Amino acid sequence: MNNQEASKVAGVIAAVGTGNLGQRLCTLLESDIRFDMSCAYLFRFDQPAVLLHDGYKGMVPAKTLSAYLRGGYLLDPFYVACMNQHPAGLWRMSELAPDSFFSSGFAISPDLHPCVSSTHGSLVEELGYIVPLQPHTAIVFSLMKAQNHGPFADGEVRRLQTLTPVVSAAFEAHWRLRPEESAEAADKPRSQLESAFVDILQGQLTDAQRYIAKLLLQGHSNASIAHLLGISEGTVKVHKHNIYQRLQISSNSDLFRLFIEYISQAGR
Structure with missing residues (x-):
């Protein structure tokens, strides 16, 4: 040195x-x-x-x-x-x-x-x-x-x-x-930000569906989610279909838009 x-x-x-x-x-x-x-x-x-x-x-x-x-x-x-x-x-x-x-x-x-x-x-x-x-x-x-x-x-x-x-x-x-x-x-009491990750989905999705929605937002593919959860890709696709249907959206882009809207409201 x-x-x-x-x-x-x-x-x-x-x-x-x-x-x-x-x-x-x-x-x-x-x-x-x-x-x-x-x-x-x-x-x-x-x-x-x-x-x-x-x-x-x-x-x-x-x-x-x-x-x-x-x-x-x-x-x-x-x-x-x-x-x-x-x-x-x-x-x-x-x-x-x-x-x-x-x-x-x-x-x-x-x-x-x-x-x-x-x-x-x-x-x-x-x-x-x-x-x-x-x-x-x-x-x-x-x-x-x-x-x-x-x-x-x-x-x-x-x-x-x-x-x-x-x-x-x-x-x-x-x-x-x-x-x-x-x-x-x-x-400091927990602000529940990690939990708030899918707060926009509360009451609309099951716990399993909320977790899959979280993985989708993080950038996991169907194959990656299937590997992490030990389920088939077909099962993941069924979950995604049900998630989209319950949230009245049609794509991962729409899911991300919901997350962006939540973040925007958090700043008000």
């Missing part, structure tokens, strides 16, 4: 427990890695997401970021991975996303997803560090690259992987030094 890199690591250490941690980590990483945006979120089950670091550099409209924080994050593969106790470390969005995610309403909606991380004509590629803090609580620190700059190169990914212990230790220490955030997570 040379003097310049040591100075940057010292800057990260000094920023732990402050609002500058994300920026100091970016300063450490950007000497070797080309990225265009960054962000860090605190994700907790049935609690609002918290934006810990805004490195969007004004490239994300305030309306989009607000919609994401109001509930759009519930469809984010990084959030879902954290709630399912996914292993810590550096992950590509594409490694976490369901099989039909990149053609889902969430992935292609610039009004809900701050970084539109799709390989199908997207604006960016996203890599994220998952830092588990306690059950159903984690921080995700993400780096995003514009499509015209190409994907993250293998050498860049290897370099980011070598820095995983630094990023993880920094955010773990940050969490311990932010007692107000820890107390809020432990003591």
Whole structure:
């Protein structure tokens, strides 16, 4: 480690427990890695997401970021991975996303997803560090690259992987030094945001149908849902038909529209 890199690591250490941690980590990483945006979120089950670091550099409209924080994050593969106790470390969005995610309403909606991380004509590629803090609580620190700059190169990914212990230790220490955030997570009554995921369907669908609707919104195909639930694709199709019929809709796009309407009402 040379003097310049040591100075940057010292800057990260000094920023732990402050609002500058994300920026100091970016300063450490950007000497070797080309990225265009960054962000860090605190994700907790049935609690609002918290934006810990805004490195969007004004490239994300305030309306989009607000919609994401109001509930759009519930469809984010990084959030879902954290709630399912996914292993810590550096992950590509594409490694976490369901099989039909990149053609889902969430992935292609610039009004809900701050970084539109799709390989199908997207604006960016996203890599994220998952830092588990306690059950159903984690921080995700993400780096995003514009499509015209190409994907993250293998050498860049290897370099980011070598820095995983630094990023993880920094955010773990940050969490311990932010007692107000820890107390809020432990003591605040659940906002039921995870449950509200399908509140728009309450009274209209069975529990099984609501869960399948949730998987559809997250970007799972019929085959993926069948595999997860241990049922046949034919049974999934029957469930989908009944879901559409009960909600008086005809497609996954219509289901996503209902979710968008719910998120919009939550902000009023």
